[in-house]
Amino acid sequence: MRHPNRFWVFAAITSFLSASLPLEAKAPAPQPTPSAAKTETGKPVVAPLDSRLSIDDLGFSASDTKSDPLLQAKLAKRSHKLKAHQVMGLLTAVPMAATAILAGNVKHNSNNRNLHAAVGSITTAMYLTTAYLALTAPKIPGSKHSGSTRLHRYLAVVHGTMMIATPILGAMAKRQLDQNEGVPHYKIHGIANMHGAAAALLLISYGAAMSVMVINF
Amino acid sequence: MKKIGLMLALFGTLALSASARGWDGAWVLTASKLTYHVNHPMHHVEATSTAAKGKAICDKKGAHILVACPVKTFASGDGNRDLHMMEVTRGATYPMVTVRAEWPAPLKAGEVKADVDVDFAGHQAHYAGVVFKAEEFKDGTLHITGTVPATIKDFDIQPPSLLAVPIKNGIPVDVDLTWTRPAN
Numbered sequence: 431m432r433h434p435n436r437f438w439v440f441a442a443i444t445s446f447l448s449a450s451l452p453l454e455a456k457a458p459a460p461q462p463t464p465s466a467a468k469t470e471t472g473k474p475v476v477a478p479l480d481s482r483l484s485i486d487d488l489g490f491s492a493s494d495t496k497s498d499p500l501l502q503a504k505l506a507k508r509s510h511k512l513k514a515h516q517v518m519g520l521l522t523a524v525p526m527a528a529t530a531i532l533a534g535n536v537k538h539n540s541n542n543r544n545l546h547a548a549v550g551s552i553t554t555a556m557y558l559t560t561a562y563l564a565l566t567a568p569k570i571p572g573s574k575h576s577g578s579t580r581l582h583r584y585l586a587v588v589h590g591t592m593m594i595a596t597p598i599l600g601a602m603a604k605r606q607l608d609q610n611e612g613v614p615h616y617k618i619h620g621i622a623n624m625h626g627a628a629a630a631l632l633l634i635s636y637g638a639a640m641s642v643m644v645i646n647f
Numbered sequence: 648m649k650k651i652g653l654m655l656a657l658f659g660t661l662a663l664s665a666s667a668r669g670w671d672g673a674w675v676l677t678a679s680k681l682t683y684h685v686n687h688p689m690h691h692v693e694a695t696s697t698a699a700k701g702k703a704i705c706d707k708k709g710a711h712i713l714v715a716c717p718v719k720t721f722a723s724g725d726g727n728r729d730l731h732m733m734e735v736t737r738g739a740t741y742p743m744v745t746v747r748a749e750w751p752a753p754l755k756a757g758e759v760k761a762d763v764d765v766d767f768a769g770h771q772a773h774y775a776g777v778v779f780k781a782e783e784f785k786d787g788t789l790h791i792t793g794t795v796p797a798t799i800k801d802f803d804i805q806p807p808s809l810l811a812v813p814i815k816n817g818i819p820v821d822v823d824l825t826w827t828r829p830a831n
Contacts, residue, residue: 483713485745488700494717495743502739509734512727570730577725644689644810 501570508568515563519640522556529553530633533626540611547604550597557593561586578642585639592632599625670710670754674789676701678825681716683797686815694723694732703826710750712761714824715743735807736768746795746822748777756783763795772801779822789826794819 485495532546564586575583602622610616618625679699685692701714718738723729733739745766750759759781763774779793798816799806806813 482704483702483711483747485713485715485743487702488713488715490700490715490717490743497742498739502734502737505730505734505739509731512731573730574726577723577728579725579727 504568504570508570511563511567515560515567516643518556518560518563522553522560523636523640525549525553525556526633526636530629533629537607537616540608543604543607547600550600554593554597561590581642582639585635585642589632589635589639592628592635596625596628596632599628670705670789671707672705672828674703674705674826675829676703676714676824677788677827679714679716680821680823681721682821682823683721684817684819684821686817687809688812689809692723692728694721694729696720696722699824701824701826705754707752709752710748710754710761712746712748712750714746714748714822718742718744718767731807735804736802738768741767741769750779756781765795765797765801767797768802768804770802772797787828791824791826792822794821 529546529550532542532549536543536546599622602620603618603625606618606622607616617623676699678697679701680695680697681699682693682695685694696716698720699714699716701712703710703712705711718736719729719733719742721729721732723732743766747764747766748761750761757780759779760776761779763777765772765774774795774797777793777795779791782790784790797818797820799814799818800816806816808814
């Protein structure tokens with residue numbers, strides 16, 4: 431060789447290029463699919479580039495990727511019951527408000543008192559139906575109560591307790607008034623006197639429970 | 648003089664090889680934040696998942712990206728709402744949301760447009776020319792952000808309603824992805 435140095439320079443550059451330049455992506459070459467089209471020479475066409483990427487390679491666990499139709503059915507039943515709970519809850523607010531309005535003139539008028547008690551009974555029946563729908567909705571394992579739903583459940587404890595106390599106290603108050611009909615300036619005494627306060631707390635907590643699910647505070 | 652020429656040739660080769668490699672190779676998703684937005688006249692809901700996994704392959708034709716995320720990992724702060732979301736999006740039957748994107752060459756930092764295919768709730772939707780922003784950091788990581796303009800009609804989802812008023816059709820998804828090249 432006339433110029434040995436040039437040869438070694440060329441060899442060094444060539445070897446460096448082959449080492450540092452990745453001419454092809456390092457991922458394995460795609461395997462041709464059985465149904466892939468063939469070229470005119472009869473050789474199989476290489477599968478599209480996307481086939482190198484598979485969800486199986488991402489490392490998800492079987493519990494993440496496995497379809498669960500039973501859970502889907504459970505979720506559907508749960509949603510259906512809670513939707514019915516929502517509708518019944520809104521409808522129950524109507525007789526509840528009517529009962530409160532009818533409480534205005536019950537002390538000296540037995541007809542008003544009876545009407546107030548009747549509408550109150552309807553309220554109680556609808557309330558129990560609403561509560562039943564929520565309590566029997568399927569529970570999903572691993573789910574946690576949070577956000578507005580948790581507050582809604584806390585308020586349910588308050589208005590649920592008042593919904594039990596108010597009719598009982600109301601019945602006691604009604605009996606006293608019925609037995610003392612015509613007695614001027616008769617005042618309800620004892621625990622029955624708490625009927626109004628219990629009803630007021632029921633109304634407030636029930637209204638708040640509805641509001642937290644509707645309004646984004 | 649010959650030595651200077653040799654050094655220049657070698658240096659030029661090094662520089663050329665660095666620019667030619669660029670982003671070529673396989674990338675792995677190391678951090679992610681996917682957030683969907685739901686709009687209702689009385690509520691604005693956001694739910695976020697950081698459980699996505701992904702891989703990408705970059706070559707002369709561009710970047711081929713695959714990202715997947717379990718539907719159940721999206722959290723809005725209200726467990727009851729998230730369970731209802733699972734029900735309406737058929738999240739137990741189709742537990743994964745899969746996104747494939749094609750990012751045409753040349754690959755470089757800045758604003759880019761990519762075609763995105765989303766597989767969700769048993770349906771597929773194609774979004775062409777979605778704008779993403781790519782940032783390359785000194786440690787070699789790649790940070791990509793953008794918004795996929797998904798809608799509930801694209802996936803045949805029955806819109807949930809509150810007080811008989813349904814949610815709006817648009818459910819845009821914000822993506823925030825950090826990619827690195829695995830060590831060889």
